[in-house]
Amino acid sequence: MSVVLTYEEGTIRVDGDPGTPLPAVEYDPRSQSGRAPGHEYARLRDALAPLAVDVDDRVLSLADIGPLESSYELRDYQQAALDAWETADYQGVLELPTGSGKTVIALAAIATLETPTLVVVPTVDLLEQWRGELTREFDLPVGQMGGGTQQVEPLTVATYDSAYLRADELGDQFGFVVFDEVHHLGGEGYRDIARLLAAPARLGLTATLERPDGAHEAVVNLVGERVYALSPEALAGEHLAAYDIRRIEVELTAEERARYEENQSVFTDYLRASNIQMQSGSDYQKLVKRSGSDPEARRALLAKQRAREVMMNADAKVDRLADLLARHADDRVIVFTAHTDLVYRLSDRFLLPAITSETGAAERREILERFRDGTYSRIVAANVLDEGVDVPDANVAVLLSGSGSEREFTQRLGRILRPSSKRDRAVLYELVTEATAEERVADRRR
CATH class of the missing domain: 3.40.50.300 (P-loop containing nucleotide triphosphate hydrolases)
Incomplete structure (x- = not known):
């Protein structure tokens, strides 16, 4: 018995009789052969190895790239x-x-x-x-x-x-x-x-x-x-910078509190009346789908968004940021927010270079290069620096607002953990609006 394996448009084609069922292989009447998804190739190969069949493996068409050697000495x-x-x-x-x-x-x-x-x-x-x-x-x-x-x-x-x-x-x-x-x-x-x-x-x-x-x-x-x-804790101090996380709670103004409570009540009243339990992200997605046909659900979601904007963009956060920027005048600081509008507001008030999803690629590269070479000592960003950007030597992060995602928090913390001989410890400040849903958001991401 013999079996021929070939690759065709994302699938592994299996011709011949292996004498036993193979994992993930289904019969394809069009080609009168077996088919398996491409990623099952390794498992197929392993399953055929102990069988008493000749295997003609034509799946991979690999170029010869010669000997390779990495110059890095691994930790x-x-x-x-x-x-x-x-x-x-x-x-x-x-x-x-x-x-x-x-x-x-x-x-x-x-x-x-x-x-x-x-x-x-x-x-x-x-x-x-x-x-x-x-x-x-x-x-x-x-x-x-x-x-x-x-x-x-x-x-x-x-x-x-x-x-x-x-x-x-x-x-x-x-x-x-x-x-x-x-x-x-x-x-x-x-x-x-x-x-x-x-x-x-x-x-x-x-x-x-x-x-x-x-x-x-x-x-x-x-x-x-x-x-x-x-975890970051396992590497801090030796391979990554030692760090502290400091949570700072701020209060809403009387006017902000009134707007927050009014909008939050619209949202929670709808959940109560509809017997909806917001226990997971899927529950929230269901509510979003319902809002397409239910005007009250849409009203509740819009109210929730307005309440979220109030608590995340509180005036006291901006005032406290002013204190932190003054305290860390000689440090390299990244300010993170969840909203583009707040980025531009902070950029205007504190003369901070701003990076958002609206920032062009060339401008973003120029800002980051000036941050790397020390021309800029602080920048403000909305989400776009969470991953995929090399930002060395920052040692202070200020998290004005964000989601409850552990990944987002870990990635923002990672922006300040690259080791440097120029500093002792890195620090991340979380600014959280007290007596709001942001307290639960901050706890969840931690």
């Missing part, structure tokens, strides 16, 4: 993470804090495997950073898919969007795939990237794998289990 925890991934048969997720050198581990993995590799990243900024690292480390042409360029090389970096569009076309050209910020792979569309690629070796990198919607389970199914994890 003890980086080597332990790499060892854990190798022990897990070169599949799995590493959960390490921002600034801990996840990229260095991935470079070592690429050098170990010496196989064509695709690196998938969420932003163009990360795409450019990865291309620079790969080019410097291996002195090879590095392809790019995203940012207006579509060039494929044995070492290629792609945005999630570009990889999604071309995964079925390129799924047999890489033996290894690295998913940076792998939690993004939980998105329903992005999952197809991992499903269609045949690459048997898979590595996911993230600071926080778990997603509130539970989609991290899909990531585990497509990339592998979390094989190694460390």
